[in-house]
Amino acid sequence: MARKVIVFQHNPWEGPGHFLVSAAKLQRIKMDIIRVWKEKIPALNGYKALIILGGGPNVGQEDIYPFLTEEKKSIKIAIAQDIPYLGFCLGHQLLADVLGAEVGPNFCSSLGYIQGFLTHEGRTHPAFKDLPQQIPLFKWHSQAVKEPLPGHISILATSAECQVEAISLHGRPHILGMQFDNHAASPDNVKNWIAMDSKWLSTIQGVRINLAALLEDAQKHQAIMREQFIKLFDNFFSLIH
16 A cells, blocks of 8 residues: 655646656655645645655745745644655755744855765765765755754755755654755756746856756766665655654
8 A cells, every 4th residue: 555645846847856756656655746836735644754845935935925834834743743754945945944944045056966965964864874975966946044053953965055955853864854856857857947947047146057068967967866866765764654
């Protein structure tokens, strides 16, 4: 029997990436996707985990995106009930915000494929078990979680373009946030993101975006990033009973 997780999606085109879909199928996990901009967020009862994807809103824009208020309530409930949590990009930032960290403009816009590095906490964290200290990251953001962090939050990964690439709650390794979007790092996903997010890409200051090179990177990194994401997802679900 398939296990069920609930997934919050923030816009029509940025759903679970190909690598996330593949990983869920391998684990026999059914994803119930809630399109939060037009659907009521249900109770979390019966779900093995809460997964929150990325999207355009900033964490403090409840006036523009009222669904953020309900999302934050759900995240607080998940933490209070010890429901495993996995957040990507905006989902990572929302977790940090709920846990008391500051989220705001990053010192640079981070786009495309870069090198990430596990911290000491990351190297010993069960979600990154059997993964190398250096891992490729697929990035698509201009906001970030800011240091210093509250003492109950561990930084698991960092990079030259973002200090806080992944976080976890002390003593609760199944509460995870990741600034990178490795779940959607396949060439088909990247091609779609370029097409659908062209308006945002055109607003980025000081960054020259070589879209052809971005797609080449997607092809080059596809196999290793799929393998590593599936391993990370398997590790995450090994923490769930």
